Structures are given as C-alpha cells and as structure tokens.
Amino acid sequence: MLFSEPVQRGDDALKFLLTEAELSYPYCKATLRKGDFGRNRPVSHYPQKDGGPPGLTYPENASVSHGEDGGHAESAGLISPLSRDAKSTILFGCLFKEHTTETIDVETARKTFRTLTKVLKPGLDAFFQIERHKAQMRIQDALLSSIASPSVLMTRDKVLLGHAASGLEKLLATGSVRFKAPRFEFRNKQLEAGLQHVVDTFAGNTHTALQHGHTEAPADQSGDQSVWFEDPKGQLKRITIKAVPATGTSRNGGSAPWLILKIFETSELPEALETVLQERFELSYSEAHLARHLTMSGSMNDTVQELGITKNTAKTHLRRIFDKTGVNTQLQLAKLVHGLSSLF
Incomplete structure (x- = not known):
C-alpha cells in the first residue's frame, strides 16, 4: 500500500480511495497518509512547496511515517482509483522507490503515471465487459434446465440473478416472499428452512441440515427440497429448491451455491x-x-x-x-x- 502509519488514518485513506476519490486522479501518497482528504479535494488544491506542480510533493507540515513498508516510507508515490462499482474498486499505484520527495522529477513521474493509467483503463473496461457477459451466460445456463417452468435463480444471500417463464411474478404471487430489489425477504418459514437445508446439503453439512428440522434425506440424495403450502387465495402451491454450483464452486467446496426455485401450480390430472x-x-x-x-x-x-x-x-x-x-x-x-x- 502506498500509505502507511498511523493505521487509523491509513484505514480512512483506503476508505476514501474506495468510495469517494475521483476516478483516474493521481493522489499523493503523503497527502493521503497525513489524512488531509476529508473534503474530497484532489491534491492539486493543496499548497505545494516551491511553487512546483501538484501530485508528488508533501503538503506543508506533513509528517513522514517510518512504518514497516520495506524501507520506502519516504519514497514518493501516486495512487488512483481506476474503476468503481457497487461491489469493488480497482486501485492503481506507483511507488518511485529510487526517489524521495526531494529528488523526484515531478513532471516525469506524473507523465509516467498517467501513461500507465491510460494503458490500463481500456484493458480493465474490456475485462469487466467480458466478465459481465460471462456472468450472464452462466445465469442463462443455470436457468436453461428450468426454462419450461416458472423459475427464479438467486444467490444464497437471496439476491435475484434471473428468472424464466414469469418466475418472479409467480413466486411473488405465492405470498411466500417479498422483493426489494435486488434481494428477497422470505416470509414462509418452511420455505426458508428448505432453502437452508439445500445449502447445507450442498456443502456436505448433514448435521446442520438435520438441525434445521429435516430428518429425512431426499430420495435422490441430492438435497433438493419440495415445499407445499397454500397461497393467500387458498390455492395449493409447490416450490422446489435446487442448488447449482456458482462461479468457481463445486459440491463440498465450502462456497455458497446458487439456488433455483421452481414454482408449480395445480394442473389437470388424468381421469x-x-x-x-x-x-x-x-x-x-x-x-x-x-x-x-x-x-x-x-x-x-x-x-x-x-x-x-x-x-x-x-x-x-x-x-x-x-x-x-x-x-x-x-x-x-x-x-x-x-x-x-x-x-x-
């Protein structure tokens, strides 16, 4: 990390970079380490020594930390958030370890840093676009086996990933869940217990599955569950819960699976x-x-x-x-x- 002691300010600096800092702006290591970033001002707004360009020189009265950072506490450095979304922030930093703030060629360092960020940014954008496309393909593949029935695909944390054949509408109509995008809130305890049993069985945790009130293993030993109940209109419904491996997970791998809920309604039975x-x-x-x-x-x-x-x-x-x-x-x-x- 380009900033070091004190720890509390380092944590604040990281939070600032992850959540507030201006994208692609080269923030000064020393400025961040001092903790002078609360007003979300880029380093160009701070007074610089000797009238030089902003970005690498220390603000007035900044203290230099001598924490355990490989002996480069006094080295000049720049860091910038390149990409940010709801789940993650990509940070890129350069530590010019051969120089201190007294010996660095500010213009050359800034030019080098900006060149690197310009090269990295398109590559990152392309990478994330490919990853989003792959994620959609995985979601579609997971739903493909349930395309004939109303079905909903969600994460273990009950976040909606996708649905097929009006699955979301059908699930909400059962009255067993509420939906506040992007997450479901389960209102049916039996359905909640069935979901937990499927997750536990997927992870190979039979003891936990039994603790949730499931004393009999499913006939196919897969852990899949069927839950029967009446909707608010008194109509009988059945929801099956099946676990499918999420990205990079496998059975007994310790990672939470995705869950497919299929909604079945009463249908014509042969005479x-x-x-x-x-x-x-x-x-x-x-x-x-x-x-x-x-x-x-x-x-x-x-x-x-x-x-x-x-x-x-x-x-x-x-x-x-x-x-x-x-x-x-x-x-x-x-x-x-x-x-x-x-x-x-």
Whole structure:
C-alpha cells in the first residue's frame, strides 16, 4: 500500500480511495497518509512547496511515517482509483522507490503515471465487459434446465440473478416472499428452512441440515427440497429448491451455491387417476372424484361449486378419504394424488 502509519488514518485513506476519490486522479501518497482528504479535494488544491506542480510533493507540515513498508516510507508515490462499482474498486499505484520527495522529477513521474493509467483503463473496461457477459451466460445456463417452468435463480444471500417463464411474478404471487430489489425477504418459514437445508446439503453439512428440522434425506440424495403450502387465495402451491454450483464452486467446496426455485401450480390430472384411487384405497366414485378435483383446484370452495355438491357432503367425503388413505391434511392428500399422477 502506498500509505502507511498511523493505521487509523491509513484505514480512512483506503476508505476514501474506495468510495469517494475521483476516478483516474493521481493522489499523493503523503497527502493521503497525513489524512488531509476529508473534503474530497484532489491534491492539486493543496499548497505545494516551491511553487512546483501538484501530485508528488508533501503538503506543508506533513509528517513522514517510518512504518514497516520495506524501507520506502519516504519514497514518493501516486495512487488512483481506476474503476468503481457497487461491489469493488480497482486501485492503481506507483511507488518511485529510487526517489524521495526531494529528488523526484515531478513532471516525469506524473507523465509516467498517467501513461500507465491510460494503458490500463481500456484493458480493465474490456475485462469487466467480458466478465459481465460471462456472468450472464452462466445465469442463462443455470436457468436453461428450468426454462419450461416458472423459475427464479438467486444467490444464497437471496439476491435475484434471473428468472424464466414469469418466475418472479409467480413466486411473488405465492405470498411466500417479498422483493426489494435486488434481494428477497422470505416470509414462509418452511420455505426458508428448505432453502437452508439445500445449502447445507450442498456443502456436505448433514448435521446442520438435520438441525434445521429435516430428518429425512431426499430420495435422490441430492438435497433438493419440495415445499407445499397454500397461497393467500387458498390455492395449493409447490416450490422446489435446487442448488447449482456458482462461479468457481463445486459440491463440498465450502462456497455458497446458487439456488433455483421452481414454482408449480395445480394442473389437470388424468381421469384415470380416480380409478387408481378407488382400487388402491377403496375410495368410492364420489370420494375419488372429490380427491382429484380438490387436488387440481387447491380450494374446497371452488371444488364444491365445480362438482355441484354441498359443503357438508364435501366434508363427509374428505373425512372418509383421510381415513382410507391414512393422510391427515389436504396438503398431504395433494402430495399423495400428485405422486400417483406420475404413473400416467
């Protein structure tokens, strides 16, 4: 680093360079080290010794630090932020270690520094443009396997990366999350726990996964999770959570993965499913008919209107369905029926 002791001022100088300093301006090492940068003034605004050009000479009364910097505490130096975005700042500095502020040729040093920054800047811009393009390609590749269903791709920190087939709209409609760009806020504890389980399983942390209330491993041992719940309108929804490696990560690599959430809504189920329910669980025709339609609609009120029966009749059928199938809730019944639908 081009500035050294005292540490507190060094930290302030770094913060200034990372967040406030003018891009591509050559800031003087000594000025930064002194801590005289609070008003975000470039070094040209400071009085210079002997009327010389700004940039390398020490401001009046600046103290020289003799910290552990390789014996170059008195060497002249320049540093400049070349690029800055929300996540990072690129700093470029030159330490003219063969010279002190008394021996440096200021004009030559400044000219050399500016030439180097002019050469570096286009290369950095091209590099970041390529990286942004690569990132978009990785996002598209991750979503490609889910393109047929509404899906959302996010980071472990719940930052939205992309979505497909109106996935963002569908996810928000479930009422399970809120979105304040660029981050999601989970409102459904079951969904939050499922997401944590997938992350833990991806990292190979089975013990942590069990602590989050998941006592059974998924059938495919991948750690993928399915969460079932009702939306604000009482419609049944299912969200699957799958982990995919983010940039430069792999399973058991210790890095947080990306997460794909796929949203499934009730859909048309084959009529032949009712025959299976009758034969497998000894449901009556009316009970099997109700079980199929209730699973498709996700709403008892809609099912009653569609079948033209009373609520009392529907409740009687549902109670018998629960007894015969061994389930206890409408959600468990939906899982059972959807599982049988995969036979067709």
